[in-house]
Amino acid sequence: MQELISTVAIWALPVILAITLHEAAHGYVARYFGDPTADLAGRISLNPLRHIDPVGTILVPGAILLMSTLAGAGGMLFGWAKPVPVSFGRLRNPKADMLWVAAAGPGANLLMALAWAALLKVAIVAPASAYTLPMAQMADAGIQINLILMLLNLLPIPPLDGGRIAVSLLPANLAWKFARLEPYGFPILIVLLISGVLGRILGPLIGVFSYFLAVIFGF
Template sequence: MDSIIQGIAIYALPVIFAITFHEAAHGYVAKRFGDLTAQRAGRVSLNPVKHIDPVGTIAVPLIMFITSKLMLGGGILFGWAKPVPVNFNQLRHPKRDMLWVAAAGPGANLLMAFFWALIIKLGMLLPESAFIRPMVLMGIAGIEINVILMILNLLPLPPLDGGRIAVSLLPEKLAWKFAQIEPYGMIILLTLLITGTLGAILWPLIALTKQAIVIFFGLYI
């Protein structure tokens, strides 16, 4: 039980930061490309309260984290935040600009992974003390959760960011047909998660990305 409580304490801040920056990035880029919907809703903000969904951001990830610890499993840490409202028709070039709005979330997670890698690097350079190990462990958690969110959201399945990127890149007719999947996207995603297919698809990509970050920053974790 103590290890679970310690794990929650280590993961809490990285999870909140990961979700907050991801959602705020969508709103900020949408604003830059002409859609003020998120700004009017107060969602272009780094205030976590604006983005947290009590069920998707707290309850579901917490249950999955505790379950994985008790079962000694390694499943995908799954969750969601309140979606940032974006009116793609308000973008200056809706189909083209959709790509940048969608890519902003995973891009923010990549930057956050780099930030946590620098935290680990700093911890490695500082003299040994009582707070260094928790700092390094939080950095490791930060890299993990941000890489998971980035890779998961790049899955080419509407309404995930990767699905919207695909719609932006596909020819008009094919894009329209592909976009029709969106109402069933979450059902497909949950089915992939429950059957273990999602983990089989994503874990190799997650491991490869984490390893690339570790090598790039010269970390020893």
């Protein structure tokens, strides 16, 4: 039980920030390109309570942490927040601007991964104390969850951000056909997760990005 409490304490803040700031970034960029829907709904906010989904932000990550702790092995932690409402038709240039709105979430995760990597470097070089180890563990958790969410969301599967980016880049005659896959996106993702294919896709990519962060920050 003590190990579980420690694990939750280390992962809680990185998970909440990674998920909620990802969603807030979508709303901010949508407003920049002309769609005030998220702003009017109060979703361009750093307040996690405006974004938390009881299942995706708390239950699912918590269950994965619990099972991983009891099994004594790591698992691919992921989750989601309440989707930020975006009316793509209200964007000034809907098809082109969709790319930037979709990319904003993974972009926010990349920036947070860099910030957590900087904190990890600080924890490593700082004189040893009662705070440096927990700081390093939380920073490492922040790097992991942000890389997972960034790379997961960049998969070209509608309605993931990568799917919307693909719709934006494809010619119009192909884009609308590809967008029709959106109702099947979540079932496809579940199949990939259960079959282990998702882990085999994301694992090497996470390793590559983790390596580059280690090289950049020297840890």
